[in-house]
Amino acid sequence: MWTTIVLAGVGCYVLKLAGLSLPDRLLGHPLVERVADLIPVALLAALVATQVFAGDGALVLDARALGLGFALVALLLRMPFLVVVVGAAVVAALARLV
């Protein structure tokens, strides 16, 4: 785990430094930019889906879905970040008590 942390940490720093150091034309290709813009969208959406609906190699519907539902409503109401995240945890925890 430590090796992963150090390598991924250094890798993320190199990605930042490359952006500030490389000439614009090297990475400025429209295709590269489009794909790089879409990667966070695709990965974050996939992470939302798998964190909420996956468990032990199968699809699961449990209290986490209620937490996500709360997060969705909170975001629509433009609540702050922390309210969204803590609220989702509280909703899921309460649902498990019932």
Add this chain to the structure above:
Amino acid sequence: MSSPAAVSETVPDRTERSAIIRDSLAVGVATGAYGFGFGAVSVAAGLSIAQTCALSLLMFTGASQFALVGVVAAGGAPLSGAVTALMLGSRNTLYGLRMAPLLRWRGWRRAAAAHVLIDESTAMSVSRTTTGAARLAFLTTGVSVFVLWNLATLVGAATGEAVGDPRAFGLDAAVGAAFLALLWPRLQDRRNVLVAVLAAALALALVPATAPGVPVLAAGGVALLVGALGRRQDPTEIPGPGDVAGGHR
């Protein structure tokens, strides 16, 4: 410089300076507090307090950190977690390309500034018209987020360790909510919504068939496909001041 769009070395006046510092610190506090959530989620995923703090110090880019511990928590190999983190970290490269002509740092200053090149510091400085104002906003935001994010990570990790079973407190549900909150500002664009839906559907379809961590990486392929087919530039690619935590206060 007569043109307001020109990048000049003009030093911002006192009123502008205090406005920049006030706004940047507010973003720093809001984002830093969120580090508490990362700390708690990370120890819940099975990392030690030291490993959790090392991630915040070394990697220091929230979405990548959450991705790494999220994949590990789901039972994925650390390598899949690292690759997902690096793919998410690649957006900082694009921020750097935008910010370099505005910040105009060289040598060790550029190397140091690169560490705090993140969503928030970019959002708070990208629209400034002078190098002086951009540097001030970039550094105030970046450094305040860095300090508070790391302190909050430590407190969150210690709290998470004390709490014990993360499921009892819904911490597993907090991870999904955190990713949705990170994704949210990018969903103003319709093409992004399409990519998000396709990526989520593909990932879920792969869950029963593949090892944990693989579905998320495969979903990155949707970005490649849509990016290769599409033409239009994404208007939400660079976050604005309204997109960061606390930005809509």
